[in-house]
Amino acid sequence: MRIEKIHLRGYKSAADILLEDVSPFAVFAGPNGAGKSNLADGLAFFGQIVKSGAKQAISKAGGFKQIHCFKLPKKARTAASLELMITLKSKTYHYFVRVDDMDTKEPKLKETLSVDGHLVLDREDGLLKVKMLDTYEHNSQIEHEPWQNMPYPSDVSALMMKSDLPLYHFITNIRIFRFDPQLAKEPDSSSTQTNELDTFGRNVASMLGELLKNTDAREEITEWLELLVPGMEQVSTQKQKLDGSTALKFKEKGTAEPFPANLISDGTIYALCIMTGVLSRQGSLGMTFIEEPERGIHPQAIAELVSLMRDNASTDQPVFTTTHSESVVRSSKIDELWLVNKVNGKTSLKNAAKNSADLDDLNLDKAWLMNFFDGGLPW
Numbered sequence: 001m002r003i004e005k006i007h008l009r010g011y012k013s014a015a016d017i018l019l020e021d022v023s024p025f026a027v028f029a030g031p032n033g034a035g036k037s038n039l040a041d042g043l044a045f046f047g048q049i050v051k052s053g054a055k056q057a058i059s060k061a062g063g064f065k066q067i068h069c070f071k072l073p074k075k076a077r078t079a080a081s082l083e084l085m086i087t088l089k090s091k092t093y094h095y096f097v098r099v100d101d102m103d104t105k106e107p108k109l110k111e112t113l114s115v116d117g118h119l120v121l122d123r124e125d126g127l128l129k130v131k132m133l134d135t136y137e138h139n140s141q142i143e144h145e146p147w148q149n150m151p152y153p154s155d156v157s158a159l160m161m162k163s164d165l166p167l168y169h170f171i172t173n174i175r176i177f178r179f180d181p182q183l184a185k186e187p188d189s190s191s192t193q194t195n196e197l198d199t200f201g202r203n204v205a206s207m208l209g210e211l212l213k214n215t216d217a218r219e220e221i222t223e224w225l226e227l228l229v230p231g232m233e234q235v236s237t238q239k240q241k242l243d244g245s246t247a248l249k250f251k252e253k254g255t256a257e258p259f260p261a262n263l264i265s266d267g268t269i270y271a272l273c274i275m276t277g278v279l280s281r282q283g284s285l286g287m288t289f290i291e292e293p294e295r296g297i298h299p300q301a302i303a304e305l306v307s308l309m310r311d312n313a314s315t316d317q318p319v320f321t322t323t324h325s326e327s328v329v330r331s332s333k334i335d336e337l338w339l340v341n342k343v344n345g346k347t348s349l350k351n352a353a354k355n356s357a358d359l360d361d362l363n364l365d366k367a368w369l370m371n372f373f374d375g376g377l378p379w
Contacts, residue, residue, distance in 0.1 A: 339376025
């Protein structure tokens with residue numbers, strides 16, 4: 001199953017980005033500055049709007065000047081929107097949200113939500129119309145349920161009223177990982193939270209420690225680590241006696257004692273962060289973005305990491321990655337590959353499977369570097 005539609009408009013360089021029929025694992029390839037990160041940040045921005053309101057989301061993103069698309073006509077710059085069509089838990093959700101007047105102290109939201117083709121939420125100009133059903137099991141009930149009209153704060157998402165829906169959990173659980181191996185190598189403090197992995201991987205030791213408590217997860221992590229780092233026998237976490245912090249420990253074949261993370265390569269720590277990020281989000285609704293998974297990692301290990309991400313991706317928990325590495329592209333499938341370009345300051349995307357000539361036996365990375373897809377090159 002695939003994501004039917006993601007349509008992002010008016011956020012930074014994402015003037016008008018449309019993705020349709022998106023696979024659960026997707027690779028966004030293109031040069032630095034093309035706007036790959038803006039897709040991830042834009043989706044997270046709307047997730048923040050749904051979770052805490054437009055005012056707070058705009059403030060958290062740095063204010064209007066940091067998020068508007070300056071390439072749009074002046075009147076259109078003050079609005080941004082997201083349209084999402086996705087099937088979750090056997091129900092198809094079609095959600096649209098637009099924030100207007102982003103340059104003022106009173107931004108306004110417009111929203112519509114349909115479930116299996118039936119409109120259940122509609123709001124504009126501060127007036128909310130909503131069908132107050134607790135369940136959508138019977139379509140006939142939706143048709144005959146009366147609309148409830150009520151005033152509603154202009155900047156607060158009405159989807160908050162439907163926080164029991166899978167869509168709410170999906171859109172408010174968008175995580176972007178930009179791992180920093182140097183930060184990840186540092187021991188975690190005794191007060192480090194273990195509910196989710198930090199954007200930069202700062203609490204990877206604590207998060208990994210939680211995963212390793214599960215026998216299946218421990219075996220999977222050990223197996224993947226052996227594939228990614230030949231000779232690596234074990235990774236563990238250890239509480240430090242002096243300050244109660246949690247540190248990573250590694251053991252290679254032929255060594256008597258485990259050694260600390262500061263003696264491990266950045267690439268190994270980076271791969272461990274990716275594994276932890278992906279595996280720690282199993283079973284939850286949401287979207288995971290991993291930026292540039294290739295940094296400091298051997299091409300063969302990259303292929304294994306791509307397999308790990310693909311194997312753990314689903315419509316409920318899609319895994320997207322941004323890259324400008326031929327190794328990542330080579331390990332992708334043609335329908336998973338999206339080419340990212342910037343034209344006249346605006347980001348554009350196209351799927352390689354829908355925009356290519358016959359590749360015959362040509363590898364995907366060679367076709368990409370030879371510009372068979374007309375764009376998305378890493379330079």
